[in-house]
Amino acid sequence: MKYYRTHILICVDPECLGKGAHDIEDALQDELVAQGLIDEVQVLETPRIGDCSHGPEMMVYPDGVHYVGMSVDDIPFLVEEHFLKGRVAKKFLLTKVEVKDEELGAPTSKEVRVVLRNCGKIDPENIEDYIAEDGYEALAKVLASYTPEKVIDEMLASGLRGRGGAGFPAGRKWQFCRASKATPKFVICNADEGDPGAFMNRRVLEGDPHAVVEGMIIAAYAIGSSRGYIYCRAEYPLAVRTLNIAIQQARALGLLGEDILGSGFSFDLEVRIGAGAFVCGEETALMASIEGKRGEPRPRPPFPAVSGLWAKPSNVNNVETYANVPQIMLRGAQWYASMGTEKSKGTKTFALAGDVNHTGLIEVPLGINMREVVYDIAQGIKDGKKLKAVQIGGPMGGCLPEEYLDRPIDYESLAAAGTIMGSGGLVVMDEDTCMVDIARFFMEFIQDESCGKCTPCRVGTRRMLEILQRICKGDGKDGDIETLEMLCRQIKSTSLCGLGQGAPNPVESTLKHFRKEYEAHIYEKRCPAKVCKGLIRFDIIDACTGCTVCARNCPVGAITGERRKLHVIDANTCIRCGICMQVCNFNAIVIN
Amino acid sequence: MQNVLENIPTTDPVAIPEKRAVIDQILEENRNLPGSVMVILNELQSKIGFVSPSMQAYVSKKMRVPLQQVHGVVSFYSFFTTQARGKHTVKFCMGTACYVGGAEQLIEKAKQTFGVEPGHTTKDGMTTVEICRCVGACSQAPVVVVDEEMHGRVRPAKLTQILRKAQS
Numbered sequence: 220m221k222y223y224r225t226h227i228l229i230c231v232d233p234e235c236l237g238k239g240a241h242d243i244e245d246a247l248q249d250e251l252v253a254q255g256l257i258d259e260v261q262v263l264e265t266p267r268i269g270d271c272s273h274g275p276e277m278m279v280y281p282d283g284v285h286y287v288g289m290s291v292d293d294i295p296f297l298v299e300e301h302f303l304k305g306r307v308a309k310k311f312l313l314t315k316v317e318v319k320d321e322e323l324g325a326p327t328s329k330e331v332r333v334v335l336r337n338c339g340k341i342d343p344e345n346i347e348d349y350i351a352e353d354g355y356e357a358l359a360k361v362l363a364s365y366t367p368e369k370v371i372d373e374m375l376a377s378g379l380r381g382r383g384g385a386g387f388p389a390g391r392k393w394q395f396c397r398a399s400k401a402t403p404k405f406v407i408c409n410a411d412e413g414d415p416g417a418f419m420n421r422r423v424l425e426g427d428p429h430a431v432v433e434g435m436i437i438a439a440y441a442i443g444s445s446r447g448y449i450y451c452r453a454e455y456p457l458a459v460r461t462l463n464i465a466i467q468q469a470r471a472l473g474l475l476g477e478d479i480l481g482s483g484f485s486f487d488l489e490v491r492i493g494a495g496a497f498v499c500g501e502e503t504a505l506m507a508s509i510e511g512k513r514g515e516p517r518p519r520p521p522f523p524a525v526s527g528l529w530a531k532p533s534n535v536n537n538v539e540t541y542a543n544v545p546q547i548m549l550r551g552a553q554w555y556a557s558m559g560t561e562k563s564k565g566t567k568t569f570a571l572a573g574d575v576n577h578t579g580l581i582e583v584p585l586g587i588n589m590r591e592v593v594y595d596i597a598q599g600i601k602d603g604k605k606l607k608a609v610q611i612g613g614p615m616g617g618c619l620p621e622e623y624l625d626r627p628i629d630y631e632s633l634a635a636a637g638t639i640m641g642s643g644g645l646v647v648m649d650e651d652t653c654m655v656d657i658a659r660f661f662m663e664f665i666q667d668e669s670c671g672k673c674t675p676c677r678v679g680t681r682r683m684l685e686i687l688q689r690i691c692k693g694d695g696k697d698g699d700i701e702t703l704e705m706l707c708r709q710i711k712s713t714s715l716c717g718l719g720q721g722a723p724n725p726v727e728s729t730l731k732h733f734r735k736e737y738e739a740h741i742y743e744k745r746c747p748a749k750v751c752k753g754l755i756r757f758d759i760i761d762a763c764t765g766c767t768v769c770a771r772n773c774p775v776g777a778i779t780g781e782r783r784k785l786h787v788i789d790a791n792t793c794i795r796c797g798i799c800m801q802v803c804n805f806n807a808i809v810i811n
Numbered sequence: 812m813q814n815v816l817e818n819i820p821t822t823d824p825v826a827i828p829e830k831r832a833v834i835d836q837i838l839e840e841n842r843n844l845p846g847s848v849m850v851i852l853n854e855l856q857s858k859i860g861f862v863s864p865s866m867q868a869y870v871s872k873k874m875r876v877p878l879q880q881v882h883g884v885v886s887f888y889s890f891f892t893t894q895a896r897g898k899h900t901v902k903f904c905m906g907t908a909c910y911v912g913g914a915e916q917l918i919e920k921a922k923q924t925f926g927v928e929p930g931h932t933t934k935d936g937m938t939t940v941e942i943c944r945c946v947g948a949c950s951q952a953p954v955v956v957v958d959e960e961m962h963g964r965v966r967p968a969k970l971t972q973i974l975r976k977a978q979s
Contacts, residue, residue, distance in 0.1 A: 237961040514888070657911075664905075
């Protein structure tokens with residue numbers, strides 16, 4: 220292993236690649252060669268340093284300096300300043316406030332990073348980087364000194380619950396699978412992170428794939444399995460790449476394969492790629508997909524621990540669950556259980572998105588309240604607007620209103636509020652969001668992704684969608700709310716899998732917390748947030764200067780008017796797309 | 812679906828020797844893999860660009876898997892397409908954050924620009940417009956993906972420029 224005095228980590232997240240990260244990297248390499256620094260400074264690629272909102276990003280270690288927004292032309296200056304003269308190039312420095320949130324384990328932060336501890340800090344394509352951060356030490360410890368039963372006891376004591384959604388204790392799952400007599404057994408990692416608004420698993424897979432691999436090997440040892448699969452969604456090509464590299468490297472060092480670390484224990488792993496079906500995040504559907512079939516769920520029991528992949532005992536956990544395992548084994552169950560609440564232990568990653576000032580990934584101890592997340596970590600709502608709702612748990616989750624901000628985030632509290640932890644997507648919505656429209660959006664998603672195997676989900680969600688579409692168009696009628704409520708109850712209690720059982724949640728939670736908005740749509744034919752197209756019209760007011768920008772941008776040519784004169788929108792032609800309003804520089808377009 | 816191996820169109824990959832060699836190689840490499848159908852179809856989709864009815868029949872025959880199982884898998888997953896796509900693909904992310912961030916407006920504008928509905932290809936075979944599932948770049952919403960390139964925080968005024976990349 221070659222030693223360098225300094226490392227530059229360049230973010231090659233899809234978001235930064237779009238802003239020319241590779242060009243920056245090439246320019247850096249060239250400049251380092253030109254300045255004779257190439258043997259001292261190593262340039263590495265890493266996914267995600269910050270939230271990628273400032274253009275190309277790079278991190279310089281050990282200095283811990285975070286540069287953003289440079290272009291190829293700035294590289295000679297940057298290299299001269301930082302690497303030759305040893306001065307921080309202030310011009311490209313990220314402002315202090317944001318550094319606080321993005322630096323890992325910053326003392327002022329409310330965050331505790333366990334799963335995300337290495338993301339953006341190590342080169343994910345180099346196993347030595349991971350090993351330098353105590354990687355595979357947990358595996359060595361387990362293989363050398365723990366019996367499989369002891370591993371399971373540790374897992375039970377840690378209180379780690381499945382991070383994929385339902386929150387079933389991971390140790391119990393392992394225990395059941397260990398107890399199954401049939402062989403072979405399979406260890407499966409659910410990396411089919413399909414919830415819109417959630418991307419924490421992608422970041423872990425892209426930034427710290429070995430943590431997942433190590434977690435899976437430990438799980439395999441505990442349950443007595445020799446074969447594992449990682450089922451990754453096709454939308455994450457970079458994650459598939461880093462995983463495959465990680466597996467190859469682990470194999471080369473004897474951490475996967477026959478007789479791991481001389482312990483006599485053998486285990487190997489391969490990646491299987493999905494093909495764009497949301498329902499494959501459901502464990503029985505996922506296993507059907509690995510078997511090469513349509514990803515349709517089947518009734519449980521039998522649970523996968525008894526009869527899973529190819530009807531053999533299988534243990535399915537998600538990415539985040541496995542990524543926690545090495546740390547639990549290394550630092551002890553007591554340490555892990557010291558974080559979180561009584562029934563929800565440890566930390567959880569959340570993906571912050573929507574109308575907040577700071578978006579991106581966070582990892583916080585469970586039990587933190589939503590207000591701290593939205594106002595302290597995410598720095599409040601954009602443009603000083605009011606918060607309307609926090610959508611948590613993906614399409615099977617729910618929308619929580621402001622009153623719920625002071626409740627703790629843990630499995631029980633969220634369930635009591637009518638939503639789920641899910642994989643941890645948090646989409647914050649401001650006052651301009653229409654909750655009926657959001658319910659319709661999720662129902663459209665669910666309806667589209669329903670596999671069609673069971674009737675309540677296939678037909679029921681379609682009926683719900685039709686009603687919601689009608690309400691949004693302004694054709695809602697008396698009794699619609701009651702019909703929706705009835706359908707919610709029926710679909711929930713009769714659907715085959717988690718997708719159908721959770722499908723009514725977005726509607727149920729918005730009906731519960733934002734019933735007035737439904738009533739305004741149905742009885743007053745009014746969309747309070749001015750979103751639903753059937754209930755609004757766009758008009759141009761006197762502030763119009765006749766600049767013609769709106770008319771030129773209108774996709775349907777609904778806007779007419781002479782230059783420097785007040786323009787007019789033809790309400791019959793207008794499709795209410797709102798583009799004119801966005802492009803107008805004079806705030807002359809209003810919604811009525 | 813009827814068995815279409817008898818009348819293979821001359822333009823079908825199965826009928827083109829170079830493409831057929833690629834298909835045969837994929838089949839050969841994955842022949843003994845458990846659950847190989849998904850893996851093979853994924854490879855075909857990525858290397859050939861689509862899985863035509865004749866290709867499905869060919870896979871079924873070579874792998875000794877019922878055609879309805881192959882077709883069942885192809886029709887179940889949204890990543891598999893049965894027709895060739897355009898030279899360029901424009902994908903609009905429809906995740907929650909992108910939807911809240913105004914993805915619908917962008918799609919509306921793209922429909923006007925290309926004159927096709929999402930899921931279709933322009934007449935000149937140049938561009939396929941698609942709506943896709945969350946690409947996991949939520950902090951950059953709304954997101955438009957042109958071929959492999961990701962564009963974030965796209966405003967309608969900026970879209971025209973981005974779409975130009977998919978027109979040549």
